[in-house]
Amino acid sequence: MDFNDTPEEATFRAEARAWLDANAELRRPDDRPADVLSERTSPEIIAASQAWQKKKADGGWACLTWPTEYGGRAATSIQNVIWGQEEARYRTPPNIFGIGTGMCGPTILTHGNDDQKAKWIPKLLSGEEIWCQLFSEPSAGSDLAGLRSTAVRDGDDWVVNGQKIWTTGAQFCDWGILVVRSDANVAKHSGLTYFVVDMHSPGVEIRPITQINRGQGFNEVFFTDVRIPDAHRISEVGNGWAVAITTLMNERASIGGGGGGSVNDLIRLAKSVEIDGRPAIEDSAVRQQIARFYTRIKGVKMTGNRTLSALSQGKTPGPEASLGKLVGAKVAQEMASFAIELQGAAGALDRDAAAQGGDWQGRYLAIPGLRIAGGTDEILRNIISERVLGLPPESRADKGIAFKDIPTGPPS
């Protein structure tokens, strides 16, 4: 048992580090944390993020696991993780390509035809084109297969109508992966088809939605008679659900539970504020809480190390990976809440007026999104109980019924 790289892994790490040393600056201890607080929508940040992606692509360090013919390096999963660990040590712009490289790319590589791969993958990889995920709708989130946007065949095209929502990054994206209903007369999972849509097409209207923290990371996207060439359909008509599952599996693998601030910052805070005239870090209740957070965060990290060991042995991690987000996001929220209360009345302040620049207040407002996006806590618990523990599936009211006959609200 050890945490060491194998000799091949060590060689690879050294190679990655050498390239990073030559192309980026190391992070400094007093740098602002690169977590849920980073802003990702201003033109400057988008440009910086694209420039960094381009640089990596030119150097052969973008989308490492992808085939070499599309710009990847056919690396192993563990090499990809090692790259991620190394890149995190450097000052790099916030990453706006997570959805494209983590979800859209892998889906097209799995289900797309050669023309589609050649058309989209290289520019996705190089950051020249930015991608978003058009899955959720006002009436379909956790129950994604309940979506109602439609696609109707018309000659060589499809005509799409409907509304998507919560689409992260839609306002600056070039392409989107889209799941729509092509047949409402069959059971709900059978009537879906998967497309790639040009976000600049006529009839696509994008309206940013303001989050609880005033950020505008996500959007409503309206489709009015939007024409999509049949050549942009991924896989068979009616096979959209299977393709969407590939996307969702990749989404879960790419969203971690991290980003919620460090115990170190919390300890610094507890040393700087007082309880009963003594530094809060000496208070028993405070110590108990911080120790609990630390124990859980380390637990998530060590669980990650067990997963990495499995990767290193060539195994594929399964639904067990849901643990990181489920436990990690909750601890992050509790920690931010605790840190705000530690500040006493001054916890009621925000941003520059608050301790540590308002980072804890900022996290407290950002973290609820982590517990909802990419599978809510409840959906993750369903996945763990059914797919890891083998418990019986939910009983469902929509089974074996044509989509158009499924109840959508209380009987009138």
Place this chain on the structure above:
Amino acid sequence: MNFDFSDDQKLLQKTARDYLAEHSPLTVCREVLETDQPYAVELWKGAAEMGWQGAVIPEEFGGAGFGHLELAMIAEEVGRALAPIPFSSSVYFATEAILKAGSDAQKKKYLPALASGEAIGTFALAEKPGQSDVENVEARVSGGKLCGTKVPVPDGDVATFAVVAAQGDGGLSLYLVDLDTEGVSRESITSFDPSRSMARVEFSDASAELLGKPGEGAALVSHVLDRAAVLMAFEQLGAAQACFDDTIAFTQGRYAFGRPVASFQAIKHRLADMWCELELARSNAYYGAWALSNEEDELTVAACIARIQASEAFDDLAVEMVQMHGGVGYTWEYDCHLFYRRAKLLAAVLGTPAVWKHKLIDRIADAGED
């Protein structure tokens, strides 16, 4: 990255599991619980024949000369079986203390007997209710004679000797005290989990031999507790896993409202959360085992998080086990209470999670580690 046990270690674990499945089904635990026997004598002998008590004792002292990773695997199985034997007292505490601080003569005297199971050691620290701490030790040694009372002493009724924390000329120190000698009187006292025994031990001028240097007691206690905490975390982990597996099987087999109880979301989601707690406990225990077997500086931090998560997870799972069994969970006849009792006992004997949380903050508050 190879944060996992080796195939050989897993094989050893499987052997231990098979042995215990045959020789220590829960009926063995129950028999000790329901009768006056302090422990399962035959099982103890069998374990010694398997080489478990001597797992980390070097071969020159009659042990198997394995490392702590192997012992961790055995501890997990001892926990899974709720084996009613003084394994933790003798192996995680007494043996570790002597390996760490014993002179050559002391090692020669005690280790072979510990390895063969002939000797049973224990660790005597607590003297009264409240968090036992080196700060409140009143037992005292002068002129080689120990006076004072230790209560509770796990397995103190059956142990042949104890490692005792007492005040000496140089301050708090550790002493080896044979329990069958003059000046020692002991009695079994009622245990919350009668499958594991507890005793009150009174010393009046009992012969005591210094273990380690005078005044080194506080550091040694801390050291022994760190090592025992990691091994105990594996014992707790094994027991928690058994408790969880049983609960999953029961809720799948039990029907209500025409469907398995395990199909209700209120139950499924709690089982999912319990699984997370168990996985975190496993991961932290592995970290502890790594630190222990490599004598890492991080051992204290690793021991703290292993101990905290293992105690809380086992406690949590045992509480839910009773609840998810319904009425039968509350009966003497069903095994739920064996786990429910064992979880509390194991969380108490080695310092509660609250104690380890304090120790953890002492360590990390100035380290700037993340």
